[in-house]
Amino acid sequence: MNVLSWLNQEAFAAFGQHIIWSDMIGNTVGLAALALGWRRSIWTWPAQLLSGVILVGAYAAAHLSGGVGKQLLVIGVALWGWRQWQRGRERETDGTIGHIAVRFATWRERGMLLGATALGTLLVGGLFTAVPELSWNPWPDAYIFTGTLAAMVAQARGLVEFWLAWLLVDLVGVPLAFTSGLAFSGLVYVIYLALVLWGLRDWWLRSRADAPTLEGAAA
Template identity: 25%
Template sequence: MNDPLLFLGFTTTPLELVSFLLALITVALNIRQNHWAWLFSIVSSALYAIVFFGARLYGDMSLQFVFVAVSVWGWYQWLHGGVAHQALKVSRLSDSGWGISVIAWLAGFVAIALFLKSFTDTDVPYMDGFLTAGSLLGQLLLSRKKLENWYVWIVVDLLYIGLYVYKNLMLTAVLYAVFVAMAAIGLRAWKKTLADAAQAEAVAASSRA
């Protein structure tokens, strides 16, 4: 699965190509709030762990295993994490939630970067650590259907493009460029979901008055 091949003019491997396609399906389903996205996320993450190991991106590799676990949890949350164990609805972070998220990202960055620098042979410990921590935050917010997950993914995916170009994972760099566009679409779609829900609630309230 690691023999080089050409795809759309890029040198890749069958393993990276399959991971690429599964990741695209995952984000497309996330935008539509389809819970089957988590199944594709689990498989894609497991395959990308192998790809990143080969590129010595150990933070990203380890993150994929965390993604597998979080995806199982996220799948349950989307189906049963709402009020009275019903399907979870899109919501926004509170001000305190924003603060906690920023602090968690920075703390995760410091811890992961120090670990990578001290115990691995990666040549990009700080960037890998920063983006690994941000990706974990984005995944957790996505699991709870927080609108702000899309803001996190836009920032993270933009930076990942440069990292993967540096690591010569060109197809994955292209994937993350597509992810930026898809995250913008997801942000707009989820904002519309919130607006529609607020409008429906307003109509219901006026009918009860």
């Protein structure tokens, strides 16, 4: 038995839901990645990378091509975001490298994120509808696919709005995961909601603390 076969085996059953190893392990690592993102730790990116690799198997087993595509995007954007944060970390007063600086998006950036998400959902959803073999639930699957990409791009740029993007993805991701047989993903999405609200508050306050420094540098 290879590793992929083992990961897609049932780990246990609870409340009528069958939990597979890849779903459980991948999402547990994803939770750790989100917590690291809240702390503005650069280790959020390798954690997201590992989570994406494992969850490719989980979504493939559930026949959700949008989920597979989403995780492939997670892997690619995690590599890009890792590089962005390596280059963008702020220096502490003692000269050591600290955390990434965060800020609110400009109205132009918000418009671009919303427009790209809407257009991406239409294009991907249209593809899934035209080719039913790709996804049994095309529009929610397409929305999560593009919403996740938008959230990760915003995170890589240090935008507070990335938390709001994750919140909007969760609102669709929870019911889709449960109806797709990925119960652990559904549970994790609920936990994500609490972490997202906590992280949003922390980044919001941090952006206000960073603002005088950024304004002084610009002057």
